[in-house]
Amino acid sequence: MIEQIPILIVVIPLLSSFLCPLIGLWRKEGCYFWAVFSLSLHCLASVNTLVTVIESGTINYYVGNWSPPWGIEVVVDHLSAYTVVIVSFMSLFAAIYAKRTVEQELPGKIVHFYTVFLLLVTGLSGIVVTGDVFNLYVFLEISALACYALIAVGEDRAPVASFRYVVMGTIGACFYLLGVGYLYIVTGSLNMGDLSTLLPELYANRVVQTAFVFMLIGSGIKIALFPLHTWQPDAYTYAPSAVSVIISTAMAKTSIYALIRIIFSVFTLDFIIGFAPIFDIICWISAIAMIFGSIYAITQSNLKRMLAYSSIANVGYIMLGVGLSTSTTLGLTPVLMHILNHAVMKGCMFMVACAFIYKAGLRDIKDFVGLGRKMPYASFAFILAALAMIGMPPSVGFITKWYLILAALDAGKYIFVGVIFFSTLLMIVYFWRVIEIMYIRVEEGEGSEIRVDEMPMSMLTPALILAVLCFVIGIVWLSGAPSPILDAVNSGFGLGVLP
């Protein structure tokens, strides 16, 4: 049984997704507990996998006992184990948070919601553990289809946002599939490990180079990298609350994982360095994303939309780390850190932003006057996360920025240090505006009495846990405890040593 755990990471949410409607026939409220229960199992499985990987190295699991490259292989190395733990915990928090918001926003669709939600988690976990490029495409599409459906049931303009995402997401997935086809035609293999041994002879081949560009653009659309981000703000803004939480945390991170997998595992460093200055291009695009995302965020009046643009800026931070990874001894360290850090911070912020909508129906930042006293715990969680985002030591945001600056200095690209500082200044502008309105501004004509109207426990608990984690994880990073994982990822990809 214990050796089957890697595949259970995919099987648990898939099976529970199919069982969810049956439970819904019996009791509608049962679906919520079923989703939380199965996602807790999922968390256990992923933590167990992470521990096994740290103790005994990469796990290779052959689905149906067909050995690769013929069968589908599940490969869990340090990077996938680390990402799958983030995905499962973020999904669990989002599911716990979902209870009251779903009852309010989608009263007739509770059963459907949890079924599709679990399907989304299936796709996300599948992306992370698979070792097969075509299988990755299928899981990308499973998660994307579940996501289209979940966004479409949201409020206001949600169907239009969802339609835009369907078109963009399909283009992205199709480009990725084309890349897979090109690789298959020249190598005859779909297994990632097998491809990385077959490809070196073909690095000069134009088909392989085209495949790389197709796959890069395809996943660039999925992660909402700056010029390809157009679907993202609407989708994040109008999605139902719990969906905003999961797509801004787990979904964005798995797409970045897929991109890192393609760049470093399928095509290796030797190929990319010999092919084109891809990493320099990625650095510059991310620098633009960091600045423009922040400027757009400043101009927004809707809090969820502001957070969505802030996510675009943060994808820029992560991709800047990817771009710098080859020219510094830190390798992917800042990237891995920010994948977790951003998930924790943004998860907390979206939870609070959606709680404002749930409790008071407030979407626009200018209406937040007095919320600091009306919903003290929620506002406190938001402030903790906002401070972390700005980069107050020892929070997670500080750690990311610190390591990114170290990486940029190490690589000798001083301009990006300036970009990080500038984007931090812009972040202070847009988060301070929210905090100022919530706490300092006083509403005219209202007495000193403000009734405390806190969000319910099922929503408050995950938000507060994440807010506290913003600082706890920062201290854990500083203590150096997770460095075995980071070192293993870097050495696995041949990073961290300068040529």
Added chain:
Amino acid sequence: MFDFIVDHYNYWTYIGLMIIGFYAMMTKRNLIKKIIGMNIFQSAIIFFFISSSVKKGVTVPILEHAHGHAAHGLEHVTHAVDAMQYANPLPHVLMLTAIVVMVATLGVALAVAIMIYRKYHTLEEDEIIMAIKRD
């Protein structure tokens, strides 16, 4: 040059179809036309995969008498298989999965289009944008 174009006509077809689909997705104002474009785009990729598996003068990849050979003293059947005689079945199998994905995408896209129609009573993108601005 002429031979180059004629010899690779399958790839030219797929490129042409893909561009038609892409054009429809990007420029058409009607949502249903966008969905049709999306479908053409996806079909182009399926054609591309299938055409890559074609070989001339080959047969279906089914081993005849594979189990019977042992009785005739041929233990290692795999040594007797000549891959050149058989068409490659793998792209077909992959595309079977891709078609399922495609149908699912089509279904979701049409469902979303219905939701949009119920909300705005039109499927023209510019009219929808105008309706959104009016709110």
